Amino acid sequence: MIDALTARALGAELQGTIAGGRVQTIYFIAPQVIGMEVYANHKRSYLLLSAEPQRARALLVTEKLRSAAVALTPFLLLLKKYLSGAFLNRVRVIARERILHFEFDQREQGISTLVVELLGNRANLILLDAGGNILDALQRIPSTNTRARAILPRAKYFPPPPQPKADPLNLSDAQLRALLEKSPGDTLAERLVSTIAGTSPLFARELAFRVTRSTNSAYDAAFVPMLYEQLARVWNSPAAPSIAFENAQPGAVAAFTLTHLPNAESIPSMSAALEKFFGAEESYEAVKVPLREQIAAALKKMERVRASLQRELVSSEEIETLKLKGEMILGYQYEIIPGQTELHxxxxxxxxxxxxxxxxxxxxxxxxxxxxxxxxxxxxMARVPERLAVVENDIAYAEQILNDLDLAESRVEIEQALEEARAAKLIRAAPIRSGGRAAHAHERQFMSPDGFQILVGRNARQNDALTFERAKAEDIWLHARGYAGSHVVILTNGAAVPQTTLEFAASLAAYYSRARTDGAVDVIYTPRRNVHRVRGAGAHPGLVTVREEKVLRVRPLAHENEKAD
Incomplete structure:
Protein backbone atom coordinates (compact mmCIF):
# COMPACT_ATOMS: atom_id res chain seq x y z
CA MET A 1 0.00 0.00 0.00
CA ILE A 2 1.23 3.49 -0.82
CA ASP A 3 2.37 5.57 2.15
CA ALA A 4 3.28 9.25 2.51
CA LEU A 5 6.94 8.69 1.59
CA THR A 6 5.92 6.84 -1.57
CA ALA A 7 3.50 9.65 -2.48
CA ARG A 8 6.29 12.19 -1.97
CA ALA A 9 8.62 10.18 -4.22
CA LEU A 10 5.93 9.89 -6.88
CA GLY A 11 5.24 13.61 -6.80
CA ALA A 12 8.91 14.43 -7.34
CA GLU A 13 9.26 11.87 -10.13
CA LEU A 14 6.12 12.97 -12.00
CA GLN A 15 6.96 16.66 -11.63
CA GLY A 16 10.36 15.98 -13.17
CA THR A 17 9.15 13.78 -16.03
CA ILE A 18 5.70 14.76 -17.29
CA ALA A 19 4.99 18.25 -15.86
CA GLY A 20 4.73 20.67 -18.76
CA GLY A 21 3.53 17.92 -21.08
CA ARG A 22 0.29 17.71 -23.05
CA VAL A 23 -2.43 15.09 -22.52
CA GLN A 24 -2.80 13.30 -25.85
CA THR A 25 -5.24 10.54 -24.91
CA ILE A 26 -7.33 9.52 -21.90
CA TYR A 27 -7.88 5.82 -21.24
CA PHE A 28 -10.67 4.25 -19.20
CA ILE A 29 -9.09 0.99 -18.07
CA ALA A 30 -11.48 -0.19 -15.35
CA PRO A 31 -14.32 1.37 -13.33
CA GLN A 32 -11.82 2.83 -10.86
CA VAL A 33 -8.73 3.11 -13.06
CA ILE A 34 -7.89 5.75 -15.65
CA GLY A 35 -4.80 6.43 -17.72
CA MET A 36 -3.32 9.23 -19.80
CA GLU A 37 -0.81 9.49 -22.59
CA VAL A 38 1.26 12.60 -21.84
CA TYR A 39 3.70 13.96 -24.39
CA ALA A 40 6.55 15.62 -22.50
CA ASN A 41 10.29 16.06 -22.99
CA HIS A 42 10.02 14.79 -26.59
CA LYS A 43 8.51 11.43 -25.66
CA ARG A 44 5.21 9.77 -24.77
CA SER A 45 4.68 8.70 -21.20
CA TYR A 46 1.76 6.69 -19.82
CA LEU A 47 0.31 7.75 -16.48
CA LEU A 48 -1.95 5.31 -14.60
CA LEU A 49 -4.20 6.52 -11.76
CA SER A 50 -6.13 3.98 -9.68
CA ALA A 51 -8.63 4.48 -6.86
CA GLU A 52 -9.14 0.75 -6.34
CA PRO A 53 -9.51 0.03 -2.61
CA GLN A 54 -6.23 -1.18 -1.08
CA ARG A 55 -4.51 -0.90 -4.49
CA ALA A 56 -4.78 2.85 -5.02
CA ARG A 57 -1.74 4.06 -6.91
CA ALA A 58 -0.31 6.60 -9.33
CA LEU A 59 2.62 5.71 -11.55
CA LEU A 60 4.17 5.84 -14.99
CA VAL A 61 3.89 2.47 -16.74
CA THR A 62 6.21 1.12 -19.40
CA GLU A 63 3.68 -0.21 -21.91
CA LYS A 64 1.07 1.71 -23.86
CA LEU A 65 -2.29 1.78 -22.10
CA ARG A 66 -5.54 0.62 -23.65
CA SER A 67 -9.13 1.41 -22.79
CA ALA A 68 -11.51 -1.36 -21.77
CA ALA A 69 -15.30 -1.64 -22.07
CA VAL A 70 -16.00 0.64 -19.11
CA ALA A 71 -19.37 2.35 -18.63
CA LEU A 72 -18.84 6.08 -19.10
CA THR A 73 -20.07 7.82 -15.96
CA PRO A 74 -20.60 11.59 -15.70
CA PHE A 75 -17.24 11.83 -13.93
CA LEU A 76 -15.37 10.04 -16.72
CA LEU A 77 -17.07 12.20 -19.34
CA LEU A 78 -16.01 15.34 -17.43
CA LEU A 79 -12.42 14.09 -17.30
CA LYS A 80 -12.47 13.72 -21.06
CA LYS A 81 -13.95 17.20 -21.47
CA TYR A 82 -11.51 19.00 -19.16
CA LEU A 83 -8.28 17.05 -19.66
CA SER A 84 -8.20 16.06 -23.34
CA GLY A 85 -5.51 18.22 -24.98
CA ALA A 86 -4.73 19.96 -21.68
CA PHE A 87 -1.23 20.82 -20.49
CA LEU A 88 -0.12 19.41 -17.17
CA ASN A 89 1.18 22.50 -15.38
CA ARG A 90 2.50 20.81 -12.25
CA VAL A 91 2.23 17.87 -9.85
CA ARG A 92 2.03 18.72 -6.17
CA VAL A 93 1.97 16.48 -3.09
CA ILE A 94 0.29 17.41 0.18
CA ALA A 95 2.99 17.23 2.86
CA ARG A 96 3.04 13.99 4.85
CA GLU A 97 -0.14 12.83 3.12
CA ARG A 98 -1.04 10.35 0.36
CA ILE A 99 -2.66 13.02 -1.80
CA LEU A 100 -1.42 14.32 -5.18
CA HIS A 101 -2.72 17.34 -7.10
CA PHE A 102 -2.39 17.35 -10.89
CA GLU A 103 -3.02 20.88 -12.24
CA PHE A 104 -4.12 21.08 -15.89
CA ASP A 105 -4.70 23.99 -18.28
CA GLN A 106 -6.93 23.51 -21.32
CA ARG A 107 -7.80 26.12 -23.95
CA GLU A 108 -11.60 25.71 -23.67
CA GLN A 109 -12.05 24.87 -19.96
CA GLY A 110 -9.10 26.69 -18.41
CA ILE A 111 -7.48 25.58 -15.15
CA SER A 112 -8.63 22.40 -13.44
CA THR A 113 -7.08 20.12 -10.84
CA LEU A 114 -7.36 16.35 -10.55
CA VAL A 115 -6.95 15.37 -6.90
CA VAL A 116 -5.74 11.79 -6.42
CA GLU A 117 -6.38 10.62 -2.87
CA LEU A 118 -4.42 7.39 -2.38
CA LEU A 119 -6.13 6.61 0.92
CA GLY A 120 -6.59 2.85 0.84
CA ASN A 121 -10.27 1.97 1.17
CA ARG A 122 -11.17 5.67 0.91
CA ALA A 123 -9.22 6.25 -2.31
CA ASN A 124 -10.80 8.69 -4.74
CA LEU A 125 -10.27 10.78 -7.87
CA ILE A 126 -11.78 14.28 -7.62
CA LEU A 127 -11.90 16.92 -10.38
CA LEU A 128 -11.86 20.58 -9.24
CA ASP A 129 -12.44 23.82 -11.11
CA ALA A 130 -10.09 26.82 -10.90
CA GLY A 131 -11.80 28.00 -7.69
CA GLY A 132 -11.33 24.72 -5.86
CA ASN A 133 -14.96 23.64 -6.25
CA ILE A 134 -15.76 20.01 -7.02
CA LEU A 135 -16.86 19.35 -10.58
CA ASP A 136 -17.36 15.64 -9.89
CA ALA A 137 -15.67 12.66 -8.27
CA LEU A 138 -15.23 8.99 -8.97
CA GLN A 139 -16.80 8.27 -5.57
CA ARG A 140 -19.44 10.78 -4.51
CA ILE A 141 -19.67 11.01 -0.73
CA PRO A 142 -22.52 12.89 0.98
CA SER A 143 -22.02 14.70 4.26
CA THR A 144 -23.37 12.88 7.32
CA ASN A 145 -23.34 13.32 11.06
CA THR A 146 -20.18 11.22 11.23
CA ARG A 147 -18.51 12.54 8.06
CA ALA A 148 -18.20 16.29 7.80
CA ARG A 149 -16.46 16.29 4.39
CA ALA A 150 -18.82 16.08 1.43
CA ILE A 151 -17.46 15.03 -1.98
CA LEU A 152 -20.25 16.19 -4.28
CA PRO A 153 -20.52 18.34 -7.41
CA ARG A 154 -20.52 22.10 -6.66
CA ALA A 155 -19.29 21.57 -3.08
CA LYS A 156 -16.06 23.24 -1.96
CA TYR A 157 -13.21 20.76 -1.82
CA PHE A 158 -11.52 20.24 1.51
CA PRO A 159 -8.77 17.68 2.06
CA PRO A 160 -9.27 14.97 4.68
CA PRO A 161 -8.74 16.36 8.20
CA PRO A 162 -5.16 15.77 9.32
CA GLN A 163 -4.51 13.17 11.99
CA PRO A 164 -3.31 14.48 15.35
CA LYS A 165 0.28 13.44 14.77
CA ALA A 166 3.59 15.28 14.79
CA ASP A 167 5.29 16.45 11.59
CA PRO A 168 8.65 14.62 11.39
CA LEU A 169 10.27 17.66 9.72
CA ASN A 170 9.19 20.06 12.49
CA LEU A 171 10.28 18.04 15.45
CA SER A 172 13.22 18.25 17.86
CA ASP A 173 14.96 15.38 19.57
CA ALA A 174 13.35 16.32 22.90
CA GLN A 175 9.89 16.63 21.35
CA LEU A 176 10.20 13.20 19.75
CA ARG A 177 11.18 11.71 23.10
CA ALA A 178 8.25 13.35 24.88
CA LEU A 179 5.77 12.16 22.26
CA LEU A 180 7.00 8.58 22.27
CA GLU A 181 6.94 8.47 26.08
CA LYS A 182 3.20 9.24 26.05
CA SER A 183 2.33 7.17 22.99
CA PRO A 184 0.30 3.94 23.30
CA GLY A 185 1.85 0.67 22.15
CA ASP A 186 4.38 -1.79 23.49
CA THR A 187 6.89 -1.74 20.65
CA LEU A 188 8.90 1.13 19.25
CA ALA A 189 7.29 0.60 15.83
CA GLU A 190 3.76 0.82 17.25
CA ARG A 191 4.54 4.06 19.03
CA LEU A 192 6.01 5.57 15.88
CA VAL A 193 2.89 4.74 13.83
CA SER A 194 0.55 6.32 16.38
CA THR A 195 2.72 9.43 16.93
CA ILE A 196 4.53 10.57 13.77
CA ALA A 197 2.67 11.78 10.68
CA GLY A 198 3.34 9.90 7.47
CA THR A 199 4.74 6.84 9.28
CA SER A 200 3.32 3.61 7.91
CA PRO A 201 3.76 0.29 9.74
CA LEU A 202 6.38 -0.71 7.15
CA PHE A 203 8.40 2.48 7.67
CA ALA A 204 8.07 2.17 11.45
CA ARG A 205 9.47 -1.37 11.41
CA GLU A 206 12.31 -0.23 9.16
CA LEU A 207 13.20 2.57 11.59
CA ALA A 208 13.03 0.21 14.56
CA PHE A 209 15.30 -2.25 12.79
CA ARG A 210 17.86 0.39 11.85
CA VAL A 211 18.03 1.53 15.47
CA THR A 212 17.71 -1.75 17.40
CA ARG A 213 18.33 -4.50 14.79
CA SER A 214 14.84 -5.82 15.53
CA THR A 215 11.41 -4.84 14.23
CA ASN A 216 9.67 -5.78 17.49
CA SER A 217 11.87 -4.05 20.06
CA ALA A 218 10.10 -2.57 23.05
CA TYR A 219 10.37 1.21 23.38
CA ASP A 220 13.37 2.55 25.28
CA ALA A 221 14.26 6.24 25.65
CA ALA A 222 17.88 5.35 24.84
CA PHE A 223 16.81 4.70 21.24
CA VAL A 224 15.58 8.26 20.63
CA PRO A 225 18.82 10.01 19.49
CA MET A 226 19.57 7.47 16.76
CA LEU A 227 15.88 7.21 15.89
CA TYR A 228 15.68 10.98 15.44
CA GLU A 229 18.70 10.87 13.15
CA GLN A 230 17.27 8.05 11.01
CA LEU A 231 13.84 9.66 10.79
CA ALA A 232 15.29 12.98 9.60
CA ARG A 233 17.67 11.24 7.18
CA VAL A 234 14.91 9.40 5.33
CA TRP A 235 12.64 12.44 5.08
CA ASN A 236 15.43 14.78 3.98
CA SER A 237 17.04 12.42 1.46
CA PRO A 238 15.97 11.64 -2.10
CA ALA A 239 13.80 8.58 -2.49
CA ALA A 240 15.52 5.18 -2.65
CA PRO A 241 12.79 2.90 -4.08
CA SER A 242 13.09 -0.77 -3.20
CA ILE A 243 11.13 -4.01 -3.21
CA ALA A 244 11.43 -7.03 -0.92
CA PHE A 245 10.57 -10.45 -2.36
CA GLU A 246 9.02 -13.47 -0.69
CA ASN A 247 8.91 -16.79 -2.56
CA ALA A 248 9.87 -14.94 -5.76
CA GLN A 249 6.88 -12.60 -5.36
CA PRO A 250 7.01 -8.90 -4.40
CA GLY A 251 6.11 -8.73 -0.72
CA ALA A 252 6.72 -5.07 0.12
CA VAL A 253 7.46 -1.84 -1.74
CA ALA A 254 8.89 1.35 -0.29
CA ALA A 255 10.44 4.70 -1.14
CA PHE A 256 13.40 3.89 1.13
CA THR A 257 15.93 1.09 1.33
CA LEU A 258 14.39 -1.97 3.01
CA THR A 259 17.06 -3.32 5.32
CA HIS A 260 14.79 -5.26 7.70
CA LEU A 261 13.43 -7.61 5.02
CA PRO A 262 15.45 -10.30 3.20
CA ASN A 263 15.67 -10.45 -0.57
CA ALA A 264 15.27 -6.70 -1.04
CA GLU A 265 16.56 -4.94 -4.12
CA SER A 266 16.85 -1.32 -5.25
CA ILE A 267 14.67 -0.13 -8.13
CA PRO A 268 15.57 2.85 -10.37
CA SER A 269 12.33 4.80 -9.89
CA MET A 270 9.24 4.85 -7.73
CA SER A 271 7.03 4.13 -10.74
CA ALA A 272 9.15 1.14 -11.73
CA ALA A 273 8.97 -0.18 -8.18
CA LEU A 274 5.19 0.17 -8.06
CA GLU A 275 4.76 -1.42 -11.50
CA LYS A 276 6.88 -4.36 -10.41
CA PHE A 277 4.97 -4.65 -7.13
CA PHE A 278 1.43 -4.31 -8.50
CA GLY A 279 2.03 -6.02 -11.82
CA ALA A 280 1.50 -4.82 -15.36
CA GLU A 281 -0.72 -1.90 -16.27
CA GLU A 282 -3.82 -4.08 -16.41
CA SER A 283 -5.61 -3.34 -13.17
CA TYR A 284 -6.56 -6.04 -10.71
CA GLU A 285 -10.16 -5.00 -11.17
CA ALA A 286 -9.87 -5.75 -14.87
CA VAL A 287 -8.47 -9.20 -14.01
CA LYS A 288 -11.30 -9.81 -11.55
CA VAL A 289 -14.18 -8.94 -13.88
CA PRO A 290 -14.13 -12.09 -16.08
CA LEU A 291 -13.45 -14.31 -13.06
CA ARG A 292 -16.34 -12.72 -11.18
CA GLU A 293 -18.64 -13.26 -14.17
CA GLN A 294 -17.73 -16.96 -14.36
CA ILE A 295 -18.30 -17.52 -10.64
CA ALA A 296 -21.57 -15.57 -10.74
CA ALA A 297 -22.77 -17.72 -13.67
CA ALA A 298 -21.91 -20.90 -11.77
CA LEU A 299 -23.68 -19.49 -8.72
CA LYS A 300 -26.87 -18.83 -10.71
CA LYS A 301 -26.79 -22.40 -12.04
CA MET A 302 -26.54 -23.74 -8.48
CA GLU A 303 -29.40 -21.50 -7.38
CA ARG A 304 -31.55 -22.99 -10.15
CA VAL A 305 -30.66 -26.49 -8.92
CA ARG A 306 -31.62 -25.44 -5.39
CA ALA A 307 -34.97 -24.10 -6.59
CA SER A 308 -35.62 -27.36 -8.46
CA LEU A 309 -34.83 -29.44 -5.38
CA GLN A 310 -37.02 -27.24 -3.21
CA ARG A 311 -39.91 -27.87 -5.60
CA GLU A 312 -39.41 -31.61 -5.15
CA LEU A 313 -39.84 -31.29 -1.41
CA VAL A 314 -43.38 -31.85 -0.16
CA SER A 315 -44.64 -32.35 3.36
CA SER A 316 -45.29 -35.79 4.86
CA GLU A 317 -49.00 -34.95 4.92
CA GLU A 318 -48.98 -34.15 1.18
CA ILE A 319 -47.13 -37.40 0.44
CA GLU A 320 -49.65 -39.48 2.36
CA THR A 321 -52.47 -37.64 0.59
CA LEU A 322 -51.14 -38.89 -2.75
CA LYS A 323 -51.29 -42.45 -1.46
CA LEU A 324 -54.77 -41.90 -0.06
CA LYS A 325 -56.01 -40.56 -3.44
CA GLY A 326 -54.86 -43.73 -5.18
CA GLU A 327 -56.56 -45.89 -2.55
CA MET A 328 -59.81 -43.90 -2.75
CA ILE A 329 -59.89 -44.23 -6.57
CA LEU A 330 -59.56 -48.02 -6.23
CA GLY A 331 -62.22 -48.04 -3.53
CA TYR A 332 -64.69 -46.13 -5.71
CA GLN A 333 -63.59 -47.47 -9.09
CA TYR A 334 -66.94 -49.07 -9.85
CA GLU A 335 -68.72 -45.74 -9.35
CA ILE A 336 -66.43 -43.87 -11.76
CA ILE A 337 -67.89 -43.48 -15.22
CA PRO A 338 -65.79 -43.18 -18.41
CA GLY A 339 -64.62 -39.59 -19.09
CA GLN A 340 -65.09 -38.50 -15.44
CA THR A 341 -62.65 -35.70 -14.50
CA GLU A 342 -63.03 -35.55 -10.71
CA LEU A 343 -63.94 -37.82 -7.80
CA HIS A 344 -65.38 -36.46 -4.56
CA MET A 381 -38.24 -36.94 0.94
CA ALA A 382 -35.48 -39.43 1.68
CA ARG A 383 -32.82 -38.12 -0.72
CA VAL A 384 -33.57 -34.46 -1.50
CA PRO A 385 -32.76 -32.93 1.92
CA GLU A 386 -29.20 -34.26 1.77
CA ARG A 387 -28.77 -33.09 -1.84
CA LEU A 388 -30.27 -29.73 -0.91
CA ALA A 389 -27.84 -29.38 2.00
CA VAL A 390 -24.92 -30.05 -0.36
CA VAL A 391 -26.15 -27.43 -2.82
CA GLU A 392 -26.71 -24.92 -0.02
CA ASN A 393 -23.11 -25.44 1.13
CA ASP A 394 -21.83 -25.12 -2.45
CA ILE A 395 -23.73 -21.83 -2.84
CA ALA A 396 -22.37 -20.50 0.46
CA TYR A 397 -18.84 -21.43 -0.62
CA ALA A 398 -19.25 -19.79 -4.05
CA GLU A 399 -20.49 -16.61 -2.36
CA GLN A 400 -17.46 -16.75 -0.06
CA ILE A 401 -15.08 -17.05 -3.02
CA LEU A 402 -16.79 -14.06 -4.67
CA ASN A 403 -16.22 -12.11 -1.46
CA ASP A 404 -12.58 -13.24 -1.37
CA LEU A 405 -12.12 -12.11 -4.97
CA ASP A 406 -13.74 -8.71 -4.35
CA LEU A 407 -11.47 -8.06 -1.35
CA ALA A 408 -8.27 -9.46 -2.88
CA GLU A 409 -5.56 -6.81 -2.56
CA SER A 410 -2.72 -8.40 -4.54
CA ARG A 411 -2.08 -10.78 -7.36
CA VAL A 412 -1.25 -13.45 -4.74
CA GLU A 413 -4.72 -13.12 -3.19
CA ILE A 414 -6.43 -13.15 -6.60
CA GLU A 415 -4.49 -16.32 -7.43
CA GLN A 416 -5.62 -17.92 -4.16
CA ALA A 417 -9.26 -17.11 -4.91
CA LEU A 418 -8.73 -18.45 -8.42
CA GLU A 419 -7.32 -21.73 -7.07
CA GLU A 420 -10.30 -22.14 -4.76
CA ALA A 421 -12.75 -21.42 -7.59
CA ARG A 422 -11.06 -23.96 -9.87
CA ALA A 423 -11.01 -26.61 -7.13
CA ALA A 424 -14.73 -26.03 -6.58
CA LYS A 425 -15.30 -26.32 -10.37
CA LEU A 426 -16.73 -22.81 -10.52
CA ILE A 427 -14.43 -21.67 -13.33
CA ARG A 428 -12.10 -23.02 -15.97
CA ALA A 429 -9.64 -20.14 -16.05
CA ALA A 430 -5.91 -20.33 -16.53
CA PRO A 431 -3.81 -19.16 -13.59
CA ILE A 432 -2.64 -15.58 -13.46
CA ARG A 433 0.94 -15.43 -14.67
CA SER A 434 2.89 -14.27 -11.67
CA GLY A 435 6.44 -15.22 -12.56
CA GLY A 436 6.84 -17.77 -9.79
CA ARG A 437 5.16 -19.80 -7.13
CA ALA A 438 2.48 -17.73 -5.41
CA ALA A 439 3.15 -16.84 -1.80
CA HIS A 440 0.28 -17.03 0.66
CA ALA A 441 -0.69 -13.72 2.22
CA HIS A 442 -1.04 -13.59 5.99
CA GLU A 443 -4.30 -12.71 7.66
CA ARG A 444 -5.13 -9.02 8.17
CA GLN A 445 -4.11 -7.77 11.60
CA PHE A 446 -5.57 -4.85 13.52
CA MET A 447 -5.17 -3.37 17.01
CA SER A 448 -8.36 -2.33 18.78
CA PRO A 449 -8.57 0.98 20.70
CA ASP A 450 -8.19 -1.07 23.89
CA GLY A 451 -5.03 -2.84 22.71
CA PHE A 452 -6.51 -6.21 21.68
CA GLN A 453 -5.09 -7.87 18.58
CA ILE A 454 -7.73 -8.68 15.96
CA LEU A 455 -7.19 -11.08 13.06
CA VAL A 456 -9.26 -11.08 9.86
CA GLY A 457 -9.16 -13.94 7.35
CA ARG A 458 -8.49 -13.05 3.70
CA ASN A 459 -10.11 -16.11 2.07
CA ALA A 460 -12.00 -19.31 2.78
CA ARG A 461 -8.99 -21.47 3.63
CA GLN A 462 -7.46 -18.78 5.76
CA ASN A 463 -10.78 -18.38 7.57
CA ASP A 464 -10.66 -22.08 8.39
CA ALA A 465 -7.05 -21.97 9.59
CA LEU A 466 -7.61 -18.78 11.59
CA THR A 467 -10.64 -20.17 13.41
CA PHE A 468 -9.53 -23.74 14.05
CA GLU A 469 -5.74 -23.53 14.20
CA ARG A 470 -4.82 -20.02 15.31
CA ALA A 471 -7.68 -19.05 17.64
CA LYS A 472 -8.00 -20.47 21.14
CA ALA A 473 -11.25 -21.66 22.71
CA GLU A 474 -11.69 -18.48 24.78
CA ASP A 475 -10.99 -16.07 21.92
CA ILE A 476 -13.98 -14.20 20.48
CA TRP A 477 -15.14 -15.17 16.98
CA LEU A 478 -17.23 -12.79 14.82
CA HIS A 479 -18.94 -12.95 11.41
CA ALA A 480 -21.50 -10.97 9.44
CA ARG A 481 -24.83 -12.73 9.97
CA GLY A 482 -26.33 -14.22 6.83
CA TYR A 483 -23.52 -13.08 4.49
CA ALA A 484 -20.34 -14.55 3.08
CA GLY A 485 -17.37 -12.87 4.67
CA SER A 486 -14.19 -13.04 6.69
CA HIS A 487 -13.86 -14.84 9.98
CA VAL A 488 -12.75 -12.30 12.58
CA VAL A 489 -11.05 -13.29 15.84
CA ILE A 490 -10.26 -11.18 18.89
CA LEU A 491 -7.23 -12.65 20.67
CA THR A 492 -8.23 -12.24 24.31
CA ASN A 493 -5.33 -13.88 26.16
CA GLY A 494 -7.93 -14.73 28.79
CA ALA A 495 -8.94 -11.09 29.41
CA ALA A 496 -12.47 -9.69 29.33
CA VAL A 497 -13.19 -7.90 26.05
CA PRO A 498 -14.51 -4.31 26.34
CA GLN A 499 -17.55 -3.24 24.32
CA THR A 500 -15.41 -0.81 22.29
CA THR A 501 -13.23 -3.69 21.08
CA LEU A 502 -16.29 -5.83 20.28
CA GLU A 503 -17.78 -3.01 18.20
CA PHE A 504 -14.42 -2.34 16.50
CA ALA A 505 -14.06 -6.02 15.53
CA ALA A 506 -17.71 -6.24 14.48
CA SER A 507 -17.30 -3.28 12.13
CA LEU A 508 -14.38 -5.13 10.51
CA ALA A 509 -16.48 -8.31 10.15
CA ALA A 510 -19.19 -6.23 8.48
CA TYR A 511 -16.76 -4.49 6.13
CA TYR A 512 -14.94 -7.65 5.04
CA SER A 513 -18.22 -9.30 4.02
CA ARG A 514 -20.69 -9.18 1.14
CA ALA A 515 -22.66 -6.61 3.21
CA ARG A 516 -19.87 -4.02 3.21
CA THR A 517 -21.95 -1.44 1.32
CA ASP A 518 -24.97 -1.68 3.67
CA GLY A 519 -25.64 1.09 6.15
CA ALA A 520 -25.83 -1.28 9.12
CA VAL A 521 -25.07 -5.00 9.45
CA ASP A 522 -25.88 -7.63 12.07
CA VAL A 523 -22.70 -9.34 13.26
CA ILE A 524 -22.74 -12.47 15.40
CA TYR A 525 -20.09 -13.15 18.03
CA THR A 526 -19.37 -16.00 20.41
CA PRO A 527 -16.38 -17.71 22.07
CA ARG A 528 -14.48 -19.75 19.49
CA ARG A 529 -15.38 -22.95 21.35
CA ASN A 530 -18.94 -22.54 20.03
CA VAL A 531 -17.85 -22.62 16.37
CA HIS A 532 -17.60 -25.94 14.51
CA ARG A 533 -16.73 -26.99 10.99
CA VAL A 534 -19.50 -28.16 8.65
CA ARG A 535 -18.93 -31.89 8.20
CA GLY A 536 -20.02 -34.46 5.64
CA ALA A 537 -21.21 -34.04 2.06
CA GLY A 538 -20.90 -30.50 0.75
CA ALA A 539 -18.38 -29.43 3.38
CA HIS A 540 -15.96 -26.69 2.27
CA PRO A 541 -13.14 -24.77 4.01
CA GLY A 542 -14.45 -21.96 6.19
CA LEU A 543 -18.07 -23.15 6.41
CA VAL A 544 -19.13 -23.41 10.03
CA THR A 545 -22.02 -23.93 12.42
CA VAL A 546 -22.36 -21.62 15.42
CA ARG A 547 -24.22 -21.84 18.73
CA GLU A 548 -24.88 -19.50 21.66
CA GLU A 549 -24.13 -16.46 19.52
CA LYS A 550 -25.00 -12.87 20.36
CA VAL A 551 -25.65 -10.07 17.87
CA LEU A 552 -24.23 -6.58 17.40
CA ARG A 553 -25.58 -4.18 14.78
CA VAL A 554 -22.78 -1.98 13.42
CA ARG A 555 -21.72 0.12 10.44
CA PRO A 556 -19.15 -1.52 8.15
CA LEU A 557 -15.84 0.30 8.58
CA ALA A 558 -12.42 -0.21 7.04
CA HIS A 559 -10.10 0.89 9.82
CA GLU A 560 -6.83 2.52 8.80
CA ASN A 561 -4.69 1.00 11.56
CA GLU A 562 -4.14 -2.32 9.84
CA LYS A 563 -0.78 -3.78 10.76
CA ALA A 564 1.22 -4.79 7.72
CA ASP A 565 2.52 -8.35 7.44
Missing part, protein backbone atom coordinates in the same frame (compact mmCIF):
# COMPACT_ATOMS: atom_id res chain seq x y z
CA UNK A 345 -64.56 -39.18 -2.04
CA UNK A 346 -65.81 -38.82 1.54
CA UNK A 347 -62.99 -39.22 4.11
CA UNK A 348 -65.07 -38.34 7.19
CA UNK A 349 -68.56 -37.25 8.08
CA UNK A 350 -67.56 -33.60 7.63
CA UNK A 351 -65.20 -33.61 4.66
CA UNK A 352 -64.54 -35.07 1.25
CA UNK A 353 -61.33 -35.46 -0.74
CA UNK A 354 -61.43 -33.90 -4.22
CA UNK A 355 -59.37 -36.05 -6.59
CA UNK A 356 -58.56 -34.96 -10.15
CA UNK A 357 -58.94 -37.73 -12.73
CA UNK A 358 -57.49 -38.07 -16.21
CA UNK A 359 -60.55 -38.83 -18.37
CA UNK A 360 -58.37 -40.77 -20.84
CA UNK A 361 -57.26 -43.24 -18.16
CA UNK A 362 -59.15 -46.06 -16.47
CA UNK A 363 -59.75 -45.94 -12.69
CA UNK A 364 -56.90 -48.40 -12.09
CA UNK A 365 -54.56 -46.35 -14.30
CA UNK A 366 -55.53 -43.16 -12.46
CA UNK A 367 -54.88 -44.88 -9.14
CA UNK A 368 -51.48 -46.13 -10.32
CA UNK A 369 -50.61 -42.59 -11.44
CA UNK A 370 -51.13 -41.35 -7.87
CA UNK A 371 -49.21 -44.32 -6.42
CA UNK A 372 -46.28 -43.49 -8.73
CA UNK A 373 -46.36 -39.83 -7.58
CA UNK A 374 -46.47 -41.06 -3.99
CA UNK A 375 -43.39 -43.24 -4.48
CA UNK A 376 -41.46 -40.42 -6.18
CA UNK A 377 -42.37 -37.96 -3.42
CA UNK A 378 -41.49 -40.49 -0.72
CA UNK A 379 -38.12 -41.22 -2.34
CA UNK A 380 -37.49 -37.46 -2.74
Missing amino acids: APVSEESTLDIALDPKLSPVENANKYFDEYKRARDA
